[in-house]
Amino acid sequence: MKKYIVELTSEERKTLMDTIQAERMAAHKRQHGRMLLKADQGPEGPGWKDADIANAFDCTIKSVERLRKRLVECGLAVALEHGNRGAYRIKKFDGVAEAHLIATACSSAPRGRSRWTVRLLADEMVSLGIVDSCGKTTVHNTLKKTNLSLT
Secondary structure: OOOOOOOOOHHHHHHHHHHHHOOOOOHHHHHHHHHHHHHOOOOOOOOOOHHHHHHHOOOOHHHHHHHHHHHHHHOHHHHHOOOOOOOOOOOOOOHHHHHHHHHHHHOOOOOOOOOOOHHHHHHHHHHOOOOOOOOHHHHHHHHHHOOOOOO
C-alpha cells in the first residue's frame, strides 16, 4: 500500500511537460519530471508502479518512493530538485554560545593543564550549561571559523 499517492493537477502536469521540453534544463529535473508523470495516479496519468518506474529510469524503487514523498510533502518545485537539499543540521552554537566558547578558550587553562584542548572546551561548554551536548569537532570547527588557535 502506497503511503504517498501522486495525483497531478493539469497545471502541475503542464509545468512538468514544460520542464521536460525546455531547451536548457538540468538532467535531474528532466528525469524527476518524467518519473512524476509516470507515477501520476490521477485520471489523466498512466499510474505506473514504482518497480516499473525504477526499471524504466534505471534507479531504485526507494528513489521513486522518496521522490513521491517529496512531491506530496513539499510540493512540485522541491520534488524537481536534488533530494539531498535542505537536510542541513542546526548549528549547536549560536552567537552567544560562540562568544562563551571564545572567552573560555582565551581564559587561563584549568588547574593541572598547560592549555585548553578542544575536548576540554567541549566538556566545559556542557558543564556551564551553554549547550546540552557538544563534540570536539563542533568546538574545532567553531574555533577554526574564528581563526582562533589553541596553541
